[in-house]
Amino acid sequence: MGERAKTLNELYAPASSDPPTCIVLPATTAIQFEIRPATINMLPKFHGFESEQPYIHLNKFLTICQTFKNQNLDEEGVKLRLFPMTLEDHAAAWLYSLSTNSISVTPP
Template sequence: MFPPNAPHVEIKQGLLAILPDFRGFENENPYMHVKVFEEVIGNFYATNVIETAKLRFFPFSLKDKAKGWLYTLKPKSIGNWGEMTQEFYKKFFPPHKVQQVKMRISSFIQGNNETLFTAGERFKDMYNFCLTHEYDTWRLVSYFYEGLQPRDRQFIQLSCGGGFLQKEPEYTMDNLDEIAENSNTWSGPNPLDSTDRNKSGTTTSGGNVFRLREEDNMSAKISLLTKEIEKLKLKGSRGCNDVFR
């Protein structure tokens, strides 16, 4: 199945013992397998032979059902490593699975009690699970932002000085996790939490007292948010200009 003129590559001592295994089970991720496999091979072979080494030793990482699939490939049908991974993904992560992942990404919604940090980690796991989702970076950023609760969309806008979706998508995606991590350092209640636990039920005719208390509470929340952002800056946060450099 491999090109007949491929250069010979010797097996390095200890290589086969640390290769990851892939058996073709439903719960296995072929993208993760290839990623780990490439990392292992990259630690053993030089750049000029690494592509050949990947082709040469990939079969040793396959077991059971996956090994059986490999033997069904036609002779000389694989000319390079890219063709091998393409066939591998097509078999063990077929198009209908890709569509399922794409639907989960595009319909992402943050849970009511889910923190910004946890939501960010969950979203990253979604799009990293299938590397052939073919979504552009700007679209991923948009799906994530639009799926957030209003309180966290507001937090991101305040952290960036506004215009979050108008910034360069590569920078927003690369550094969005920094904003989420900063939010994870907050202590106490979320200053943008829409639930006001201290709100009094006392009202007068026309609701003037209630409205005044709402205004006081909002002012307190804004003040607390400002203080928390200043704390983040003092702790070494690079701020918006640096985060989206």
């Protein structure tokens, strides 16, 4: 007997729930960790508009990252996890257009 025919929904569903990303997260020994919603809400937003200042955005982002510590993650791991949450619109599109594994703590 042949293989069961896939439904239309199955054919158009993403092949992976964990798509490739440009960011390589550093290894961690933590079994679990938590980044609180209040922390995420404090993050500045950058849209990529001409009127926005990217260096000011980065300065604000780094300042906020210095205000908290996570015992289970190193500082760079926290930054790499949080930074994509600060980008929206054109800036987010730029991030998602980068090559897989092109951003890491150590050069590839």
